Amino acid sequence: MASATVSTAQTNRRPPLEGFRVVTALVAAAAPLALLAIVVILAQQAWPAITHFGPRFLVSRVWNPVAVDFGALPYIFGTVVTSFLALALALPIGVGVALFLAETSRPRLRGAIGIGVELLAAIPSVVYGIWGLYVLAPWLYRHVEIPLNDRFANVAIFSGTPRQTSLLTAIVVLAVMILPTLSAVSRDVVRAVPNGLREGAYALGSTWWETTWRVVLPAARAGIFGASVLALGRALGETIAVTMVVGNRPDIQPSLFAPGYTLASVVANEFTEATGQLYSTALIELGLVLVSVTLVVNVAALLLVRTVDRG
Amino acid sequence: MRRQRRLARDLLFRTLMYVAAAVALLPLSLVLAYTISNGWRAALQPDFYLHFERPEGIPGAGVQHAIVGTLELVGMASLIAIPVGVLAGTHLAEYRQHSWASWVRLAGDVLVGTPSIAIGLFAYAVLVAPFHHFSAFSGAGALAVLMLPVVMRTTEGALLLVPPGLREAGLALGLPRWRVALQLMLRAGAPGVVTGALLAVARAAGETAPLLFTSFGNRRLIFNPAEPMQALPLTVFHNALTPYKDLQDQAWGAALLLVVLVLIVNLASRFALRRQLALAARTG
Numbered sequence: 001m002a003s004a005t006v007s008t009a010q011t012n013r014r015p016p017l018e019g020f021r022v023v024t025a026l027v028a029a030a031a032p033l034a035l036l037a038i039v040v041i042l043a044q045q046a047w048p049a050i051t052h053f054g055p056r057f058l059v060s061r062v063w064n065p066v067a068v069d070f071g072a073l074p075y076i077f078g079t080v081v082t083s084f085l086a087l088a089l090a091l092p093i094g095v096g097v098a099l100f101l102a103e104t105s106r107p108r109l110r111g112a113i114g115i116g117v118e119l120l121a122a123i124p125s126v127v128y129g130i131w132g133l134y135v136l137a138p139w140l141y142r143h144v145e146i147p148l149n150d151r152f153a154n155v156a157i158f159s160g161t162p163r164q165t166s167l168l169t170a171i172v173v174l175a176v177m178i179l180p181t182l183s184a185v186s187r188d189v190v191r192a193v194p195n196g197l198r199e200g201a202y203a204l205g206s207t208w209w210e211t212t213w214r215v216v217l218p219a220a221r222a223g224i225f226g227a228s229v230l231a232l233g234r235a236l237g238e239t240i241a242v243t244m245v246v247g248n249r250p251d252i253q254p255s256l257f258a259p260g261y262t263l264a265s266v267v268a269n270e271f272t273e274a275t276g277q278l279y280s281t282a283l284i285e286l287g288l289v290l291v292s293v294t295l296v297v298n299v300a301a302l303l304l305v306r307t308v309d310r311g
Numbered sequence: 312m313r314r315q316r317r318l319a320r321d322l323l324f325r326t327l328m329y330v331a332a333a334v335a336l337l338p339l340s341l342v343l344a345y346t347i348s349n350g351w352r353a354a355l356q357p358d359f360y361l362h363f364e365r366p367e368g369i370p371g372a373g374v375q376h377a378i379v380g381t382l383e384l385v386g387m388a389s390l391i392a393i394p395v396g397v398l399a400g401t402h403l404a405e406y407r408q409h410s411w412a413s414w415v416r417l418a419g420d421v422l423v424g425t426p427s428i429a430i431g432l433f434a435y436a437v438l439v440a441p442f443h444h445f446s447a448f449s450g451a452g453a454l455a456v457l458m459l460p461v462v463m464r465t466t467e468g469a470l471l472l473v474p475p476g477l478r479e480a481g482l483a484l485g486l487p488r489w490r491v492a493l494q495l496m497l498r499a500g501a502p503g504v505v506t507g508a509l510l511a512v513a514r515a516a517g518e519t520a521p522l523l524f525t526s527f528g529n530r531r532l533i534f535n536p537a538e539p540m541q542a543l544p545l546t547v548f549h550n551a552l553t554p555y556k557d558l559q560d561q562a563w564g565a566a567l568l569l570v571v572l573v574l575i576v577n578l579a580s581r582f583a584l585r586r587q588l589a590l591a592a593r594t595g
Contacts, residue, residue, distance in 0.1 A: 020489035024402035096331025124517025207321035237426025
């Protein structure tokens with residue numbers, strides 16, 4: 001009887017809460033707190049615009065600081081078009097690089113490509129911006145926009161007057177910038193595909209490509225989708241490089257050669273010059289829209305990539 | 312016949328994979344080549360480092376104010392972000408099974424993907440608007456938010472490379488957890504932790520968007536962190552968009568400085584990380 005009491009007392013006793021664990025847990029709270037604070041503060045700052053314009057803000061095409069009437073649609077259009085097309089452009093190359101990094105048996109070549117892709121991620125956004133503006137934009141104008149416009153002027157996406165700073169330039173710059181995210185995450189996913197699957201396919205007489213296309217890529221599908229969503233999140237929020245090459249005009253035009261504008265770019269360009277409460281709060285509301293969208297996109301992507309890593 | 316078609320298709324897609332890898336390297340080499348060829352002339356002049364901005368057309372202008380500003384901004388941001396990030400990363404590595412750690416990890420990964428322009432708006436609302444004054448302090452605050460998750464996650468990664476036997480040995484000797492974590496684990500993982508901190512510094516040094524409405528920029532050399540301050544990325548951004556050739560040259564020169572900084576840090580970190588991996592392979 002007595003011994004039983006002693007043993008329950010012992011099992012019930014919790015380990016003492018260490019001071020170290022509590023302190024570091026509180027320090028670690030900085031990351032979630034920062035995230036929470038960003039959303040809450042932006043929502044609070046944008047509140048005058050949110051209550052004044054209501055949901056109409058998201059679908060209105062007007063952006064008139066003089067009449068104090070603001071709508072987000074041209075910016076949402078520009079952000080969505082540039083990001084999704086950049087993803088479409090970068091995805092095949094990113095998957096190709098991922099396969100190369102995960103599957104080739106040439107360690108030296110693989111190492112060189114790996115370093116190259118990592119450096120691509122490290123180059124500052126503003127350097128892509130100045131390069132895009134002075135090198136890429138004139139090249140695309142001369143060798144892509146003018147020829148396509150000459151031949152296919154009646155096709156909507158190639159119509160209008162070509163411009164150096166255009167949606168197309170922004171798309172190409174963004175595609176370059178999201179390539180490292182895309183290929184690094186996809187590489188990890190492809191590597192995580194169990195080798196037994198590959199060996200099984202080879203044993204049945206498949207070539208490398210048949211193994212990759214019918215076995216490896218289907219097994220890695222969810223993870224590659226996660227990598228794409230993650231890259232999409234990066235593209236949506238990219239600011240400076242896009243601001244320098246997208247043309248900065250809040251239009252909604254079908255042509256890829258027309259200038260556009262994105263959520264992040266308009267905030268970067270106009271926020272310090274915004275006069276009057278509604279103007280600056282409208283810009284903050286654009287920032288809030290951007291943060292909310294990227295938040296959802298990122299959480300979804302991380303959950304996708306994580307489940308793949310575990311499985 | 313069929314077999315040949317299958318083999319041909321295999322060869323085709325193998326080639327395409329090589330092509331994709333080559334295409335991925337193309338932009339990197341183009342960006343490097345153009346930044347060097349357009350920037351070296353400005354970056355090799357002593358005036359570039361010895362003077363600050365002058366009115367357009369007057370020779371001898373430089374970016375000294377931007378170099379000093381970047382050092383000061385990133386230095387102040389590091390003073391906040393590195394200690395907090397390293398301690399937070401230690402928590403993630405030491406208590407990795409707990410649910411709090413997985414929440415922090417998720418928040419950190421989401422924070423890495425949060426648009427930097429939004430972090431700039433946040434810093435403006437918290438650190439600029441209440442004081443009615445742009446300042447280097449607020450810019451450093453924005454950069455710290457940006458650096459924090461990077462330092463935290465790389466610290467965690469570095470500590471995970473340390474053989475767990477070390478922790479067990481320390482605990483078996485009766486050392487308190489904080490001594491095991493800080494004096495054994497963190498010391499053994501130091502190369503990786505330093506690498507992570509350096510990568511975060513390089514990333515912060517190249518950021519423009521969070522500085523636009525916080526540090527704002529300045530035409531003169533300023534040391535006082537309560538004043539608006541110039542930074543190299545701001546120089547690139549503003550000067551590149553002017554129509555003046557000499558200001559554009561300065562922008563390319565400043566871009567070259569940023570690229571050189573990033574390249575050195577990344578290659579050095581690769582070296583440090585390789586040492587850490589070799590150490591882990593030998594002892595683990």
